[in-house]
Amino acid sequence: MRWSRTFIPTLREDPAEAEAASHKLLLRAGYVRQLTAGHYSLLPLAMRVRAKIIEVVRSEMDWIGAQEMLLRALHPAEPWRRSGRWDLMGQEMFRLRDRRGADLALGMTHEEIFASVARELNSYKRLPQRWYQFQTKFRDEPRPKAGLMRTREFTMKDAYSFDIDPAGLDSAFDAFHGAYTRIFDRLGLPALAVEASSGTMGGAGSTEFMCPSEAGEDTVLTSPCGYAANIEKATSRLAPSEDGPGLPAPEPFDTPGVRTIEDLLAYDAPGDRQIKTLVHLLDGTLTLVLLRGDHPLNEQKLADATGANTLQAATADEIHEALGALPGSLGAVGVQDIPIIADEALRGRRAMFTGANRDDVHLRGVDIERDIPVTTWADLREVRAGEPCPRCGEPLEATRAIEIGHIFKLGDRYSRALGAEVLDPDGRQTPLIMGSYGIGIERAMAALIEVHHDDRGIVWPVAVAPFQVTVVVAQSGDEETAQAAEKLYEDLTAAGVEVIIDDRPERAGVKFRDAELTGIPYRLTVGTRGLAEGTIEITRRATGETEKIPFAEAVKHVQTLLT
Structure with missing residues (x-):
């Protein structure tokens, strides 16, 4: 790719409307543009990052035997009414009617729709099943904020498991828990698994994966023994009360x-x-x-x-x-x-x-x-930092965090409502036992920036960066320098390195600034002085360290850095 032909509309100043670091940097670095409140257009660099996040998630879903599908985003009202969530979702659900007057909704989530598909399973012999998709979700957030962190339209990887009994659900839940742990590790996202409320999803229990960040909207309470819970679920150990005998009557x-x-x-x-x-x-x-x-x-x-x-x-x-x-x-x-x-x-x-x-x-x-x-x-009270942990008694610590994943044990709530039943080994009709598992793709992108940035811009982990390397032509008007940079760019491309060459007729300082702002992990600078010495400069975005390496060894050196 050539910078001169790629749409990367960087900005010199932070947009006035942005507060979160990820929001500022996604706008400044030319990754996104706002269409209207809660709706963002993803530009070329964002699409490349998004694709890499999706590929990491997809590989881990496939690893645990999940099968990819794509169900529709426009839903009839009927399955939502059968589950009781047509009214429960309230104003957060986008609703419309077609020309025949039928009620429809833009999907907020897909439990009802996947349960409808699961009606064809028929027999316990076809279980267990694990299905997933990458699909656009729509939620009419009353206060969309923080760029891609809380939007009205976003991509979610949602997955669903179907089993004959709770033991099967436990096994699926553990498999997805492990997959999520690996996903966030591969993406470079610190993730803390915490007890959480199931909210409108219902079911027997759920676990959130939380990324510690001051930009987060959730509060997580933790203790040294490993206890961790969202504030909506957290408990603490209260000191026993000594009330005395009291009065005979109030x-x-x-x-x-x-x-x-x-x-x-x-x-x-x-x-x-x-x-x-x-x-x-x-x-x-x-x-x-x-x-x-x-x-x-x-x-x-x-x-x-x-x-x-x-x-x-x-x-x-x-x-x-x-x-x-x-x-x-x-x-x-x-x-x-x-x-x-x-x-x-x-x-x-x-x-x-x-x-x-x-x-x-x-x-x-x-x-x-x-x-x-x-x-x-x-249990109704909200636990506060400093109260004793319910397990070990040590003071609880409060941490702000971003929810980056949520997995639920749904049980038979949706399968029973939607008629998703199979014949069990005794020939009886039994509702499927379901689990639900979600990761917001664009939110993961924003969380990565919250964790990986500095005062110069984004610092992408190599696994998700839009390009691994940028080749900067320091003196674009010098033909020898331009030709040497072109050769390096071609050799890196042939070696399978994801590289973009900054061939714009701009000053070197402008190119350096944009390379730092956009967060590309390695910058190779080709300049007249270095070529005279037979060297180029390589700069690590994460540390800012620069070293000179022989021009002839540049490709091999980069390959070593990327392995």
Whole structure:
């Protein structure tokens, strides 16, 4: 390839709209251009990187026996309605109607569609099956941001396993877990496997692969023993509470002007002895959510615990109508006919403080088991850094991270809904046991840049770089130099090296800057002074180190560096 004929529209300055390093550099280095919010056009260099990422992923999928398919991106509503996700996905799903008035959607994911194909398996003898594809996904993100990290249109490698029983799913899950570990290692992406929420996917459990980065939108909690969990799933070991005998019954006391947990501290009510009462609408049902006063709610945990599709904080009017008081004086003592879900940290607590459901009045001496009719107990609180690890007791550390992969144990949720069944060894119809496994291709590209960049630009690992080598003609107007560079370029190409020659009529400094900005691992500089000595310069992008090597040995030297 020739730089002069390749579309690489580099920019001198960081675009004003970009904040994340990967977003800035993808724009500045001429890899992408924004079409509209959340939609990016991939230019030639990006396409080359994308192809290399895909090839690494494809080779590992093939290695574990997965078969590549390509299912459609435009879906009829019917399979989504059968699984219950047509409504569950809400506004994030792009929907449309065809000329006959049929409801359609642009695929966010493909569990329903792959389950529909799996209906043809018929017998357990055709199991296990592992299928995958590279397909465009569409999600109407409310706040697309950070370039390729959160977009409305992106490429995903999604894979699906089909087995006759949970043991088969466990085997498939382990195989994909191993494949993902190898993929990220080959790409040069540090990846931490963590416990995670399954969210709208459902199923028995899931594991996220997280790349530590300050640009990440997720928080991962880890400890030295190897425990690692997304904040939506993390737990910690709480110190046992010493409550004492408490009071025979809750005792009301006046608390004028008290509206917050902090306000109540003045009444000898420490946060760990307060019951915080939140009021939410879960799928439209008004529900009381109870936590310890000093513990924050994690809404994903609440959704996971209740199976609610929609969570919404109740308004002041809705709260007053249900409980007779405004926020700040709320409690669950004596409440009837309203579901109450309480965090496990409150189980068995006595001598607690809570609102009395009368404005400016609270209760002391509350015994949870005696005084509050809890409907459901669940882990609802959000764990914070420094709390003891649930396994080893050491303080948990919090790390920002980018989700680069997610694998799920789905069970029979989709197969049962879509009628994907086979005859088992006893001749009975049995729903398939499914797993789902995803990697965002463009997000992996962005994560690589977040990990591999410096103040001069991108620093691609060789495995994914758009070109392995750039040959720079230092003096384009000198015919001897240009001819020598052309010969080197041709010899490298013949040797199988992925090389681009910068033959533009530009100053050497401009070419050096663009080579660094675009992140090509090795730069070979052919100049008049070096040719007079029979040498060329080779510069490693990762370190900036430059050395002179004999011109005649350049190809062999490069081959050695790339092996």
